[in-house]
Amino acid sequence: MTDRHPCRPEIADARDPAALARGGELLRAGGLVAFPTETVYGLAADATDARAVARIFEAKRRPSFNPLISHCADADSAFAHGRFAHARFEERARALAHAFWPGPLTLVVPRAPDSDIAALTGAGLDTLALRVPGGDVARRLIEQVGRPVAAPSANRSGSISPTTARHVADSLGRAVDLILDGGACTVGVESTVLDVCGDRPALLRPGGLPREELEAVAGPLLDPARDPDAPASPGQLASHYAPRARLRLNATDPTADEALLAFGPDVPDGAKITANLSPTGDLREAAANLFAQLHALDRADVRGIAAMPVPETGLGAAINDRLSRAAAPRD
Numbered sequence: 548m549t550d551r552h553p554c555r556p557e558i559a560d561a562r563d564p565a566a567l568a569r570g571g572e573l574l575r576a577g578g579l580v581a582f583p584t585e586t587v588y589g590l591a592a593d594a595t596d597a598r599a600v601a602r603i604f605e606a607k608r609r610p611s612f613n614p615l616i617s618h619c620a621d622a623d624s625a626f627a628h629g630r631f632a633h634a635r636f637e638e639r640a641r642a643l644a645h646a647f648w649p650g651p652l653t654l655v656v657p658r659a660p661d662s663d664i665a666a667l668t669g670a671g672l673d674t675l676a677l678r679v680p681g682g683d684v685a686r687r688l689i690e691q692v693g694r695p696v697a698a699p700s701a702n703r704s705g706s707i708s709p710t711t712a713r714h715v716a717d718s719l720g721r722a723v724d725l726i727l728d729g730g731a732c733t734v735g736v737e738s739t740v741l742d743v744c745g746d747r748p749a750l751l752r753p754g755g756l757p758r759e760e761l762e763a764v765a766g767p768l769l770d771p772a773r774d775p776d777a778p779a780s781p782g783q784l785a786s787h788y789a790p791r792a793r794l795r796l797n798a799t800d801p802t803a804d805e806a807l808l809a810f811g812p813d814v815p816d817g818a819k820i821t822a823n824l825s826p827t828g829d830l831r832e833a834a835a836n837l838f839a840q841l842h843a844l845d846r847a848d849v850r851g852i853a854a855m856p857v858p859e860t861g862l863g864a865a866i867n868d869r870l871s872r873a874a875a876p877r878d
């Protein structure tokens with residue numbers, strides 16, 4: 548059964564195999580599909596497609612590029628995107644996955660250099676948040692896509708997380724291509740986020756999996772709210788977004804020893820190397836390219852990176868937020 552209305556998104560019954568197949572097709576083609584997990588409804592895009600992921604930030608009006616969780620169908624396909632510093636860290640992460648996946652647990656792991664998850668999905672960090680969500684609909688949808696699925700909660704930024712298809716429709720409207728209705732979510736709060744990159748796992752966000760259950764498997768957890776040695780949440784870590792090369796903002800006059808991060812059709816000459824966020828001035832395309840281009844320019848042998856001005860509207864605000872963090876003075 549499908550519900551259509553000119554100013555409302557399409558809602559389809561998630562039990563209908565044809566609806567799930569269509570959700571998979573839309574995602575493979577770069578679309579946005581809301582789907583139920585056991586925690587909350589997620590707003591999905593193909594995690595390997597930076598343009599599709601940029602649409603998530605735009606649809607949610609998320610003010611900056613907070614990294615997204617990549618959802619996988621099973622633990623093996625999730626861990627293919629991680630590379631741990633020590634085998635014992637990986638063993639511990641796998642034990643947690645074995646105990647709690649599928650389920651309301653997100654593991655932050657070191658990003659494998661060959662992972663095809665888009666840089667934008669992980670907000671340019673060298674870690675990735677991975678989760679195998681519970682519920683048949685989520686698993687079958689991810690299997691249909693055949694790639695990891697990036698998904699924050701399917702609501703406008705700053706509003707309450709959705710636990711029914713109706714909540715999603717009310718919050719996102721036509722910004723989403725299809726909503727798969729699988730009824731009310733059973734857990735109802737977002738997943739617990741646990742950083743397992745280092746010696747001791749750190750609780751980054753309390754959530755649907757209680758701390759006591761985690762500690763029974765992983766031992767005592769570091770708590771960033773209480774422990775100064777624990778990793779902070781990524782929004783606060785300006786240096787994580789910073790390239791090695793010095794970044795200069797609002798630049799229109801690049802020098803011969805600089806790389807130019809351009810935007811729009813009018814690109815000044817003179818830079819040693821240029822990458823254009825969007826030759827047509829499309830902010831969605833620019834958002835999709837930002838982290839990957841910063842990485843690429845940073846690998847070039849240049850004295851610094853000159854970034855052209857980007858308008859402050861729409862996704863431009865998030866782009867400028869990240870560029871100014873990257874340009875901020877460092878210790």
Ligand code: TXA
Binds near residue numbers: 614672752
């Ligand atoms: O239950 C959930 O987790 C839902 C469903 C849809 O799966 N998703 C969700 O996503 O709550 P979101 O985007 O609202 O929250 C993701 C959280 C954010 O706090 C983000 O900062 C954190 O995960 N996160 C993502 N990648 C990270 C990373 N590499 N390091 C540390 N934290 C990360």
Ligand code: MG
Binds near residue numbers: 700708
């Ligand atoms: Mg959220």
